[in-house]
Amino acid sequence: MQFLEHSTxxxxxxxxxxxxxLAIGGRDGSLVLHESEGIPIxxxxxxxxxxxxxxxxxxxxxxxxxxxxxxxxxxxxxxxxFQVPKESVPATSLAFLDNDVLAIGxxxxxxxxxxLLELRNVTSSRRLEPHFREPTGVRSLATHPASRTVAWTxxxxxxxxxxxxMLEPRTLGLAHAAxxxxxxxxxxxxxxxxxxxxxxxxxxxxxxxxxxxxxxxRVTAVxxxxxxRRLASASWDQTVRFWDLDHGTPxxxxxxxxxxxxxxxxxxxxxxxxxxxxxxTIAIVDAE
Numbered sequence: 001m002q003f004l005e006h007s008t009x010x011x012x013x014x015x016x017x018x019x020x021x022l023a024i025g026g027r028d029g030s031l032v033l034h035e036s037e038g039i040p041i042x043x044x045x046x047x048x049x050x051x052x053x054x055x056x057x058x059x060x061x062x063x064x065x066x067x068x069x070x071x072x073x074x075x076x077x078x079x080x081x082f083q084v085p086k087e088s089v090p091a092t093s094l095a096f097l098d099n100d101v102l103a104i105g106x107x108x109x110x111x112x113x114x115x116l117l118e119l120r121n122v123t124s125s126r127r128l129e130p131h132f133r134e135p136t137g138v139r140s141l142a143t144h145p146a147s148r149t150v151a152w153t154x155x156x157x158x159x160x161x162x163x164x165x166m167l168e169p170r171t172l173g174l175a176h177a178a179x180x181x182x183x184x185x186x187x188x189x190x191x192x193x194x195x196x197x198x199x200x201x202x203x204x205x206x207x208x209x210x211x212x213x214x215x216x217x218r219v220t221a222v223x224x225x226x227x228x229r230r231l232a233s234a235s236w237d238q239t240v241r242f243w244d245l246d247h248g249t250p251x252x253x254x255x256x257x258x259x260x261x262x263x264x265x266x267x268x269x270x271x272x273x274x275x276x277x278x279x280x281t282i283a284i285v286d287a288e
Contacts, residue, residue, distance in 0.1 A: 001256070001283060001284070001285045001286070002283075002284040002285075003256075003281055003282065003283055003284075004022075004024070004034055004281070004282040004284065005280060005281055005282075006024050006026050006030070006032060006276070006280040006281070006282060007026060007028060007030050007280065008026040008027050008028040008030065008280055009026065009027045009262065009277070009278040009279070009280055010024060010025070010026060010027075010262055010263055010276025010277060010278075010280060010281075010282055011025055011026060011027045011048055011049055011050055011262055011263060011276070012024075012025035012049050012050060012051050012052040012063070012263055012276075013025070013052065013263045013264065013265040013274050013275075013276050013282070014052035014053055014054055014061065014265055015054070015265050015266070015267045015268060015274070016054045016058045016061075017054055017056055017057070017058045017268055018058055018268070019267045019268045019269055019272075020035060021033055021034065021035050021054075021058075022034040022265070022274055022282075022284070023052045023054065023061050024276065024282060025048075025049030025050075025051075025052050025063060026048070026049060026280070027048040027049075028048070029047045029048060029049060029065070029067075030049075031049060031052075031063065031072070033061075047065045047066050047067030047068075048065050048066060049063050049064070049065050050064050050065050050066075050091070050092050050093065050109060051063065051064040051065075051091070051092065051093045051094050051095075053094050053095050053096055053102070054096075055096060055099065055102075055122070056096060056098070056099050057099065059073060059074050060072065060073045060074070060122070062094055062102060062122070063094075064091035064092060064093060064094045064104065064105075065090075065091065066090045066091075066108070067088065067090070068088040068089060068090070068091055069091040069094060069104055071122065089106050089115075090106065090107065090108050090113070090115075091104055091105060091106055091107075092105045092106070092107050092108065092109050092115075092137070092138055092139060092140065093105035093138060093139075093140050093141040093152070094141070095141060095142055095143040095150075096143065096145070097119065097143045097145055097148060097150065097164070098145055098148075100121050100122055100123050101119050101120070101121055101122075101128065102119070102120050102122050103117065103118075103119055103141055103143050103150045103152075104117075104118050104119075104120060104141075105117055105137075105138030105139070105140065105141045105152055106118065106134075106137065106138055107134060107136070107137020107138040107139060107154070107155060108137050108155070109139065109179070111155070112135075112136035112137060112155040112156065113136070113137045113155075114133070114134070114135060114136075114137065115133075115134045115136070115137030115138050115154075116131050116132060116133045116134055116138070117131060117132045117134065117138050117141065117150065117152050117160070117162075118131040118132075119131070119150075119164075130167070132160070132162070132169065134152075134154045134155075134156070135154075135156060136154050136155035136156035137154060137155050138152050138153070138154060139152075139153045139154055139155050139177055139178060139179060140152065140153050140178060140179055140180050140181055141153075141181070142181045142182050142183050142190070143183070144183040144187040144203075146187060147163060147187045148163065148164045148165065149161065149162065149163045149164065149183070149187065149203065150162045150164065150169075151181055151183065151190055151203060152181075153174065153177065153178035153181060153192065154177075155177050156177075157173060157174045157175070157176060157177050157178075158171055158172070158173055158174060159171065159172045159173075159174050159178065159181075159192060159201070159206070160172075161190070161203045161206065170206055171206075172201075172206040174192070174194065175194060175195075176194050176195045178192045178193050178194060179193055179218075179219075179220055179221075180192075180193040180219070180220060180221045180222050181193065181222065182222045182223050182224050182231075183203070183224070184224050184228050185224060185226060185227070185228040186228055187203065188202065188203070188204070189201070189202065189203070189209070189245075190202075190203040191222045191224065191231055191233075192222075193218075193219040193220065193221070193222055193233070194211075194219070195218060195219070196213070196215045196216065196217065196218060196219060196235070197211050197212060197213045197215070197219065198211070198212040198219055198222055198231070198233055198243070199211050199212075200212065200245070210245070210248045211248070212231075212233070212243050212248050212249075212250075213248075214241060214249070214250045214253075215233065215235040215237050215239070215241065216235075216237040217235045217236030217237030217238070217260070218235060218236045219233050219234070219235050220234050220235060220236060220260070220261065220262050220263070221233065221234040221261070221262065221263050221264040222234075222264070223264040223265060223266050223273075224266075225266050225270045225287065226266060226268060226269065226270040227270050230242050230243070230251075230287070231243045231245055232264055232266070232273055232287075233264075234261035234262065234263065234264050234275060235260075235261060236260045236261075237260075238255055238257075238258070238259060238260055238261060238277075239253050239254060239255050239261065240253075240254045240256070240261055240264070240273075240275050241253050241254075254285070256275065256277075256281075256283040256285070257281075258275065258276070258277030258278075258279050258281040258282070258283055259277040259278040259279035259281070260277060260278040261275050261276070261277050262276055262277060262278055263275070263276040264276075266287065267287075270287060270288075271286065271287060271288060272284055272285065272286065272287055273285050273287040
């Protein structure tokens, strides 16, 4: 196990595609790239980082927050350049759909506000059509590149799943607003955080196949391992749980002393899991 210290509460984590770098975003707008040691690569004044995503080539990292969504690009000398904001509207979430197309959720994490789900070609900076307006804003999103599917939740307690070959998404009302969701690698299951539980949906039919219960605080992050054998969840109860998906029960529960756990990320090889907490500590653990 390894512990890293960030300057403030950790609000987003992302491993690079080759697993050698971990990007850490803070509520104060600080961004650190952890490689052999913590290397600060930029500051975003007064705008918390709510989401991070490396492009599939690992040369760019994108981040979203109340100040908009931004990009950073690695130069040939190994240093990073910040790009100007692509859009200054508040963004809550982002994830790549392929090498060039980024799905972006516009909205606010704390209160309902008009927003939308859009796709952007990050090479040309062009917004692709269609886009979908959300009266209460997008709260969280996930992509499944193999099936070219985007799923998102709204502050209005609605789940939308959009196979991009279709004109419109499928939608379903939820019991609660969902701060996090994740696709299983096979695309046949979608984990959605719902208060103290995680609900597993079939993204093709939106049927609820299982509800995972056991946390004693709000679930803030969910992540499937790359091989699909494990689901990890993080919670305000200060624990990370690994779930037995066949039986719907916790396999293991860990408290690493990092306070309320706010973010999770599996390394691409599935051998490590990073968990960030409100204390500013990141635990990187053996996930096997």
